[in-house]
Amino acid sequence: MSKPVLNIGLIGSGFMGKTHVFGFASAPRVFDLPYRPVLHSLADASDEAAHRAAATLGFAKATGDWRRLIEDPEIDVIDITAPNALHKEMALAAIAAGKHVYCEKPLAPRAAEAREMADAAEAAGVRTQVGFNYLCNPMLALAREMIAAGELGEIRGYRGLHAEDYMADAHGPWSFRHDPAGGGALADIGSHALATAEYLLGPITRVMGDCVTLIDRRPDGRGGMRAVQVDDVARAFLRFENGAQGSIEGNWIATGRKMQHDFEVYGTRGALAFSQERFNELHFHSCGDAPGRRGFRRIEAGPEHPPYGLFCVAPGHQLGFNDLKAIEIAGYLRAIAGEIPEPFGFRKGLRIQTLVETIQQSSARRQWLDVPAGG
């Protein structure tokens, strides 16, 4: 009732912008948060686009110039869902104005830029969050907890994957994602596989990359073709600090796959298998089960797996993709209030870019590379 207001200024109203809005709408109902977030202002590519989206999405104010949001003293949080190439400029401006910054992934096209952003945020003392909402799944929290508690014994192996097919059509047009500054499959979705791997097992210390371009030119939208330099598929062999080893793959031309963000973790006493295709389930094999009675058991998400119970008191009813964003937002607001550390701040966003870049370099040089420690 009397909770302090937190005014949100959102930049961008596309796929991710909407997801953020849905998250801000539901998070304060589901969670007992330290703030009451208010959809204060929306900035988009033009005044007109901004006003139209603001009406639908429920923002009080709208503008075609994102700098207005930075300048507005009422706004507490700048939420960036604009194209990747603009993240840095926007975030640095917001940080300079003392705003907290919530930025969709990837934090920046290059690790050096991401580092600049993380350093600036820490120097300014603002709270940051990068959008890695797959990590907000209660079943991933369960997996991490089980690993940390030793329920799988000592971890030996990992196999991670994030494969979709949204770039499988060779006739699909060239876009900013095909620009080396924009990404490629590794930066765009392989990054999720890397984030999950480190979320579960801790730091990756060494990689051998294999980045492959299969569709090397795409229609430029003006009747011609434009060269594509980024990877369509990227793989890496991995070594973890904890002694485990494994691999990941990022793949945006995996025909038929819509959300194959999968992993398997093998320990000395158990194993886990997960697929984002059925992300309300975690499959657990325990060597502690009686002989002749062992097998991967399909654990369905329920109230025993926080914060599932806040969404629904009954098990098996299932969370949706947008609910994961609400969980991310709840964590971020708590971090702003100082209740918890930043769940996935700019330093961690930088970490992912560091991993991506090291894998890209390893692939280009065709040799194993150490991953620099930290972000």
Place this chain on the structure above:
Amino acid sequence: MSKPVLNIGLIGSGFMGKTHVFGFASAPRVFDLPYRPVLHSLADASDEAAHRAAATLGFAKATGDWRRLIEDPEIDVIDITAPNALHKEMALAAIAAGKHVYCEKPLAPRAAEAREMADAAEAAGVRTQVGFNYLCNPMLALAREMIAAGELGEIRGYRGLHAEDYMADAHGPWSFRHDPAGGGALADIGSHALATAEYLLGPITRVMGDCVTLIDRRPDGRGGMRAVQVDDVARAFLRFENGAQGSIEGNWIATGRKMQHDFEVYGTRGALAFSQERFNELHFHSCGDAPGRRGFRRIEAGPEHPPYGLFCVAPGHQLGFNDLKAIEIAGYLRAIAGEIPEPFGFRKGLRIQTLVETIQQSSARRQWLDVPAGG
């Protein structure tokens, strides 16, 4: 922006009350609705409980007396998530006051009561909605569309199910759900199986029921035991008006099952299989596929399956249980505005009670019974 406000008065803040609140929060962001719903007032068992819940859930006003909501001229919609036994009194009062009424299922313990409610609502010209949100799943809409379009050929057979295990523990206490007026497995969840069956195939005309009580007494909470008279498992053979035949089962002691709301539909040219355990998928077998290449294909929910795309532009990301409630609310608000017929009004709620009661009677009399036409 300038959309008319629709003030909501919610009665009850338990499991379903919260789900309604989450739905009202997200529906107007996801959909372009004719109204801006406002969480106006919350009524609960006591003033204190109501104020506490109102603060968390975002209602402006709160009261321990639900009649205040009925009397409040500002409130447009009375939303009832109170215990089943109170539905009728609350709904009739709201209707008498000219309010639109949104009521959780079951509409009433007895068909006669449900009929009274439906008649009153229609006489008063108010718009009603009963909460049957599993029907709001885009994959069920797809199934219905495929059946209606003849993609399965002529429909011959149906097998439906709603099994959970929340009453499997014989030491679980006696509750209002164990009172004949409160329900049993058929009324509580078998009703979902019936709703889905008619949603997909149209009217059921004849039934043979089998209602079984396996746990015939439960702790009364005061050290004694209290007799249970309702069914733990209920089954029915079915005949449909369209010539198809089939069966359903409702079961609340299905150990290990959390959300086994499943169905299979068999037609002359294809078949569908669905499980609410993985409700973002529909499995489709087409006899039109080439020989040697046939099989049930796993269709994942995506933007081709409205209104999925309003929640997320990318396929395979998945809706959650609460999103289904948002879809239900969106439909109801459109019905209030006269844009569409009531998606599942009191008349349909009555229909479900009629089916439930006919199956119960058939079981008691051990004979096939015709189902009265209509609600």
Place this chain on the structure above:
Amino acid sequence: MSKPVLNIGLIGSGFMGKTHVFGFASAPRVFDLPYRPVLHSLADASDEAAHRAAATLGFAKATGDWRRLIEDPEIDVIDITAPNALHKEMALAAIAAGKHVYCEKPLAPRAAEAREMADAAEAAGVRTQVGFNYLCNPMLALAREMIAAGELGEIRGYRGLHAEDYMADAHGPWSFRHDPAGGGALADIGSHALATAEYLLGPITRVMGDCVTLIDRRPDGRGGMRAVQVDDVARAFLRFENGAQGSIEGNWIATGRKMQHDFEVYGTRGALAFSQERFNELHFHSCGDAPGRRGFRRIEAGPEHPPYGLFCVAPGHQLGFNDLKAIEIAGYLRAIAGEIPEPFGFRKGLRIQTLVETIQQSSARRQWLDVPAGG
């Protein structure tokens, strides 16, 4: 090496005849059996057909007259895979000649005939076997063992099914299976669902049947149509002697289904789920698992599940349909040697016919019926 020979005389060389031959070929290699079975003679519809099949299948002798097998003093076992209508005559003749008799299911079209056969066999003291090889699956033995050992607690509920689509095409010709003496879906495959139900839970005591004909005439092969009087789909509500209740369905027009012989068993402390579509797996939910770690676990067949290990020492490699027949044959040969009781003799074959007939009568009379005890 010096094992006594057991001479087999096979009648019929169709689908099931071949399966028997494959079973006789592999059983003595896989198992340490009391006899060395020899494919002695084959009888088929004509001399020519018999000789051709005998050459392929490895029989020393062949004949177009099955009575020659009965008369041949060298033959120890008459193995009947001829059309159902002939089972009785052949079996009685063989029994009268003192032969052991192995007969494919159904034992006979009517329970009265099956009883005559069982009585004759017992009076003559010969050993019999009816082909119900789904019951020979190590995973079904595991399920039965788990139930008997109380791993699921007290059994409350059962849901069984055998659905295929081999009669789904209404243009498929009339055959002996469409004759009331030949069967219908309940007799043909619903019988498997019944056999599995009693194998796992013990005697069914009471039933309510629902037998439905959906394709009521079929091409007679001479340009006309012929009426079909048997059921395409049959269901039954069940009561078991042990207090459990449940249902089964037999369905031969289940479009897209090839081998949906499924069951679920619910007990007070656990549950099992099985599908013949993946018959090397048994899914087990244990209430003994830790909270938050429960789920159906997929147990893969392995050496812990006898006699799997005789086929393959490594788990997860999987048995095939024909291996189940070899297991059946091994059990039968041991019964002939007196090492074990008959695994599924004529008395049990009669039992299945009794169940089938009681369900058919119940459906016709539209009332619950007691199932006569025993065979």
Place this chain on the structure above:
Amino acid sequence: MSKPVLNIGLIGSGFMGKTHVFGFASAPRVFDLPYRPVLHSLADASDEAAHRAAATLGFAKATGDWRRLIEDPEIDVIDITAPNALHKEMALAAIAAGKHVYCEKPLAPRAAEAREMADAAEAAGVRTQVGFNYLCNPMLALAREMIAAGELGEIRGYRGLHAEDYMADAHGPWSFRHDPAGGGALADIGSHALATAEYLLGPITRVMGDCVTLIDRRPDGRGGMRAVQVDDVARAFLRFENGAQGSIEGNWIATGRKMQHDFEVYGTRGALAFSQERFNELHFHSCGDAPGRRGFRRIEAGPEHPPYGLFCVAPGHQLGFNDLKAIEIAGYLRAIAGEIPEPFGFRKGLRIQTLVETIQQSSARRQWLDVPAGG
């Protein structure tokens, strides 16, 4: 009947020896083969062991000295299922004696030895077969046929795997498989992943390997420990001659996995997914399906997928592991008769060893390597 006899001399009666015997027993019943194979002689580690096994398995003669089989002019085929280290000596002796040779995989520990064996067999003009029976699965034949026919369009990507857990226990004793000459995970089961990859997509031209030892010492059976030098997990990035790229993994410490021989193939117009855990199914995604109706369809093995129909005329009944060996044997016997080329002769066995060795070398040198063309 009057088919020429083919006398088999089997060396070894362990896991694989038995599987061969089962295959020889059933193959001539299932298939119309050019020969009648006879289990002539069995050689094992000792006379006693050999006689015992021969009695059970049905061999006429037995010996503790495998050279007797080579010398026996009656024997046509020497079938080697002895430890890997002996393959070469046995095979060369058999070839020198003009015998056809059937040898379990791996053909030899080193490619150089395998080459010697392949060269000798070709020079002698005898027919050879290496046991790679996973390739004999009708669903793999279907996959290859679909790829070759262009049903997936142009092939872009491949992900292969063979993971089991039979070496996951660090307390399991040192065995010949832990000797560099014996194998490691890549040679032992990664070889299957490689065989399947080339079976489906054709030659692999370039690899980058990652072979990892996690359990570096094991009990030596005499109270001490012995160093393990072979890989527990091995991965490789792959390039194919047809322009596709991908990866494979071999893993024998994948806790909980019994038979995870999986692959996914991505083409421009479709995709396939397969798991040996359910090897009677192939999952096919076709871009030719209507929008909103696409998904991986689960094709169940049936008579449309030769030679399934020879085992069983009804679909969905499923083949078992031993049936795959029968298919392998049938192909080999036809090759001996000159009816078809050798399905998987020594030259192909050498090819697999070449791939294994190149990956091992690539891993040791930490660099990409070209795979020598051919065997």
